[in-house]
Amino acid sequence: MQLLLESGDFLARLLQQCANGVAKGSVYALVAVGYTMVYGVLQLINFAHSDVYMLGAYFSYYPARWLGYMPDGAEKPKVPLYVLGLAFAFAVTACACTGMLIERLAYRPLRNASRLAALITAIGVSIFLQNAGQMVFTSEVKSFPRYVDQTSVPLGPIAVANTSLIIVVVAALMVGGLHLFVQRTRTGAAMRACSHDMRTARLMGVNVNATISLTFAIGSAMAAVGGMLIAMDQPRLTPTMGLLMGLKAFVAAVLGGIGSIPGAALGGLLLGVAESVVGTWNTTYADAVAFVALIVVLLVKPSGILGKAGREKV
Amino acid sequence: MNALLETRLLTIRFGGLCAVDCCDLAIAPGQLFGLIGPNGAGKTTVFNMITGVYLPSEGTVHFDGRLINGRSPVQVARMGISRTFQNIRLFDELSVLENAMTGAHQHARINLFDSLLRTRRHHREEQRQRDKAYRLLQFMGLEDRAGLPAKALPYGHRRRLEIARALATEPKLLCLDEPAAGMNTGEKAELAVLIRRIRDELGVTVLLIEHDMKLVMGICEIIQVLEYGKTIARGTPAEIQRDPRVIAAYLGGA
Amino acid sequence: MLRTAGILAAGLAAAFALNLLVANAIPPYPALVINLCGISIILAVSLNVINGLTGQFSLGHAGFMAIGAYVSAYFTTTLRYFDPEAARYISQAPLLDGLWGFPLALMAGGIAAAVAGLVVGIPTLRLKGDYLAIATLGFGEIVTILLANFRQVGGTKGLTSIPGHADTFWIYGAASVCITFSLFFQRSTFGRALIAIRENELAAEVMGIGAARMKVIAFIYGAFFAGIAGGLFAHLMLSISPANFGFMKSVEVVVMLVLGGLGSMTGAVVGAVILTILPEALRDIEREVNLSGLRMALYALILILLMLFRPQGIFGQRELSLKLLRRLVPGRRKESP
Numbered sequence: 001m002q003l004l005l006e007s008g009d010f011l012a013r014l015l016q017q018c019a020n021g022v023a024k025g026s027v028y029a030l031v032a033v034g035y036t037m038v039y040g041v042l043q044l045i046n047f048a049h050s051d052v053y054m055l056g057a058y059f060s061y062y063p064a065r066w067l068g069y070m071p072d073g074a075e076k077p078k079v080p081l082y083v084l085g086l087a088f089a090f091a092v093t094a095c096a097c098t099g100m101l102i103e104r105l106a107y108r109p110l111r112n113a114s115r116l117a118a119l120i121t122a123i124g125v126s127i128f129l130q131n132a133g134q135m136v137f138t139s140e141v142k143s144f145p146r147y148v149d150q151t152s153v154p155l156g157p158i159a160v161a162n163t164s165l166i167i168v169v170v171a172a173l174m175v176g177g178l179h180l181f182v183q184r185t186r187t188g189a190a191m192r193a194c195s196h197d198m199r200t201a202r203l204m205g206v207n208v209n210a211t212i213s214l215t216f217a218i219g220s221a222m223a224a225v226g227g228m229l230i231a232m233d234q235p236r237l238t239p240t241m242g243l244l245m246g247l248k249a250f251v252a253a254v255l256g257g258i259g260s261i262p263g264a265a266l267g268g269l270l271l272g273v274a275e276s277v278v279g280t281w282n283t284t285y286a287d288a289v290a291f292v293a294l295i296v297v298l299l300v301k302p303s304g305i306l307g308k309a310g311r312e313k314v
Numbered sequence: 315m316n317a318l319l320e321t322r323l324l325t326i327r328f329g330g331l332c333a334v335d336c337c338d339l340a341i342a343p344g345q346l347f348g349l350i351g352p353n354g355a356g357k358t359t360v361f362n363m364i365t366g367v368y369l370p371s372e373g374t375v376h377f378d379g380r381l382i383n384g385r386s387p388v389q390v391a392r393m394g395i396s397r398t399f400q401n402i403r404l405f406d407e408l409s410v411l412e413n414a415m416t417g418a419h420q421h422a423r424i425n426l427f428d429s430l431l432r433t434r435r436h437h438r439e440e441q442r443q444r445d446k447a448y449r450l451l452q453f454m455g456l457e458d459r460a461g462l463p464a465k466a467l468p469y470g471h472r473r474r475l476e477i478a479r480a481l482a483t484e485p486k487l488l489c490l491d492e493p494a495a496g497m498n499t500g501e502k503a504e505l506a507v508l509i510r511r512i513r514d515e516l517g518v519t520v521l522l523i524e525h526d527m528k529l530v531m532g533i534c535e536i537i538q539v540l541e542y543g544k545t546i547a548r549g550t551p552a553e554i555q556r557d558p559r560v561i562a563a564y565l566g567g568a
Numbered sequence: 569m570l571r572t573a574g575i576l577a578a579g580l581a582a583a584f585a586l587n588l589l590v591a592n593a594i595p596p597y598p599a600l601v602i603n604l605c606g607i608s609i610i611l612a613v614s615l616n617v618i619n620g621l622t623g624q625f626s627l628g629h630a631g632f633m634a635i636g637a638y639v640s641a642y643f644t645t646t647l648r649y650f651d652p653e654a655a656r657y658i659s660q661a662p663l664l665d666g667l668w669g670f671p672l673a674l675m676a677g678g679i680a681a682a683v684a685g686l687v688v689g690i691p692t693l694r695l696k697g698d699y700l701a702i703a704t705l706g707f708g709e710i711v712t713i714l715l716a717n718f719r720q721v722g723g724t725k726g727l728t729s730i731p732g733h734a735d736t737f738w739i740y741g742a743a744s745v746c747i748t749f750s751l752f753f754q755r756s757t758f759g760r761a762l763i764a765i766r767e768n769e770l771a772a773e774v775m776g777i778g779a780a781r782m783k784v785i786a787f788i789y790g791a792f793f794a795g796i797a798g799g800l801f802a803h804l805m806l807s808i809s810p811a812n813f814g815f816m817k818s819v820e821v822v823v824m825l826v827l828g829g830l831g832s833m834t835g836a837v838v839g840a841v842i843l844t845i846l847p848e849a850l851r852d853i854e855r856e857v858n859l860s861g862l863r864m865a866l867y868a869l870i871l872i873l874l875m876l877f878r879p880q881g882i883f884g885q886r887e888l889s890l891k892l893l894r895r896l897v898p899g900r901r902k903e904s905p
Contacts, residue, residue: 043698045698045701045702106872106876109876110875110876110879113875113879114879115697115698116625116826116830117875117879118875119625119698119701120822120823120826120871120875121871121872121875121876123819123822123871124868124869124871124872124875125868125872126868127816127819127864127865127867127868127871128865128868128869128872130861130864131861131862131863131864131865131867131868132861132865133861134860134861134865135859135860135861135862135865138860139860139861239861243815247705247706247709247815250702251702251706254699254702282717284713284716284717285713285717287709287713288709288710288713288714290706291706291707291709291710291713292706292710294702294703294706295691295692295703295706295707298692298694298695298699298702298703299691299692299694302694302695302699
């Protein structure tokens, strides 16, 4: 703390950290949305979600690398913007399909089994994807080519990286769009019906299986976008990159109130900011912030900031 | 009056709904007390407030002269109120005998190290619980099922086991939540005899929620009728049967 | 009580005999696997008291193990100096010198872990199912993050040159004590109370069973033996680092339980042995085809298939006994009408 005060304007540094935290938190929010949606519908912590995020980064890495070309004398490859867009579209589609496939193969047969069996299966799928990823992509760190030049955008007293701005804008658009989709459309209503009471939803003519598949597809697509944004900002890809991100994104979902999309966004932002602020003091303790926050929230308000508490019928 | 259990103006609201409104109960020691009313009248909710499962919004519950609302289900159980559940809640993976033994757990005067080291106190305690549980199984006519897992019991026996388990806590007051639900006429008659014997032979005061009028009128000494959370009548079975509001509640709504 | 002493003595004697065998007739690598099996048994059996009997889903067992490992290794490693005259390490704490040093260090690790169990157990009481799993997972992560930040215990590098006190005798001696106590726990009024809480918590409370207290007791008990297992692990592997006790370690122990059948003590033992040997066997395959990641991918696949086709595990909630064996022998089963 002393150091901070001496090194200049403390308030400006704090603001700067908050801005960085918002960018980080946006990615948490994108990944957290997938956890919160699946939990809302199936009451399952989809551990494999974090690995879909990892796949999203890799699925955009390969086409982006292959499609780029190296101009004479340039230090980095160039790529037309629409090609990059295609690569990203491929990654999103591939992840959405992976998400649906996981649900179809591993979770659907267990839908009526104990929650514990489903939870352990989810952990199993996660370990599988991580290690299959290691087999296919190798554990060597991959650097995502820097297509976007990182520049600093002055924003009042602070400066924000342009990639951070892109992250925040994309995440806000996606989460906001998803919220509108779930609240305003017929399909969204079906999703809400399933999360409220799956059996009744089925009796009311909702195609439960299709709705759950869609939930996984959307959640996975959001995670893929998160993976791509992170790959663009901090270009270090490993098959285990999802582990910590997944845990933290889940914490963000619990923080905001599990089952609630605005809650996931809020939880993600809060967590990102809290981590960045603690990170100025000690970077490794920043990782502990999420878990301390988790335990505190679970003790004080287990239903999260925006969640609703249920009551057991006696 | 020196009541064993007395509730005053007991009220609970769930959101805007007043599920139980100013319920006054007074049960004398040794009484067989019936609480009846149409579906959704709030009978089980009264049970839940008495046994500490729900916290009343207003009002008081006195048991044995002590104020007990606000206490946890465990504390209430240890003061001597035991209960059964409308939706049977047995410990399915334990045997019938072990289910009844869990009721005797609260009176165990040993600690974990006694059991880990298998001291003499441990063996004495096991013997005490087994004897107690077995006697109660005999009382409820379940002794030849003692070794079966509870989940293997037929429905009527499950209800009886729940009562045996509740009795193993050595309660002063036993609250039975629709013990005859789902039973046939013969089983109901046997149950009526058993409930009366619980009071007569074991000296336990009984508070009974029941839908079956014949059963309630046959064994209860005092009956109180709830409708929409409010008490509409209280009296002996004969009085209740003549009460116009009770007749209206049961026939008018149907 | 006499019988208990007899059973424990028999267990220690068996451990002693096994130690002679392992030390004299078994090559180092299989011997290491045998010893790791013993440690896994302690971990799985102790976690079974929390997850199996009480039905609490703890995903933080590695955190307790880490505390036990670090505390006991701290006692035997950091609190000593090399005495050139005696040509050996002398402990700064006189009590920890000589024959009793190691068991005392182990106990210290176990007690430290038990205290952590109390600290974790009380606040997380209100949590159930997934939420408890996630909170205990968070606890485990916090432990490793904290350890990585303490320079006194080597930070991310951890502790090294720990004396190799843990031989087969200590490991299997501790395992037999753990199994005996856990079985006695299960078959007592306290074990029935735990199962009652698992089966129906509200009904247990209405029976006057203090669910909160019993859960904390289960947590403390499980954490204590996890700490002992950690201490043994440290003095077997000779070096430990926070990475040894991550989330995956906790998952491994849970999987052992689930494979054997959650709630079954003998199932926990069998699950622990299978899942300690299996990855080692898969390691050979992985080396053969030279594809890193294959081992754990296969491991995960087995886990998923197990959940899909036999979610109750090998034994379900039953215990392996002579009676069960007889029933499993084909031809002698009584046909039900």
